[in-house]
Amino acid sequence: MKSLLRFFPSALVAMVLTLFMTSCAAIGDIFKAGAYTGIIGVVVVLAVVIWLVSKLFGGNRNP
Template identity: 50%
Template structure:
């Protein structure tokens, strides 16, 4: 039954949205998710390196 409901949702989206709008929305979400993940990972790496090497403590 779930297979048919998922198929119905996909069919509804396919008829209500043009393919270009659908692909554009997916890529926008993907790009921003990627940017946020990269920024978080870089901040974590910088924080870890500063902890390992003392963070400027003499």
């Protein structure tokens, strides 16, 4: 049960992001804002994905 409770917040954030952020609207806004905004957006999204994967599959480092 404890592992499920540790997994739930990360899964909830991922689910909310997938449901409320449509790709067409996000890409359209990025093209309107410019190339640098798109590059920064991609870097931020990659950082969040890497962080989520490390939280989900990082293992238990506390003894």
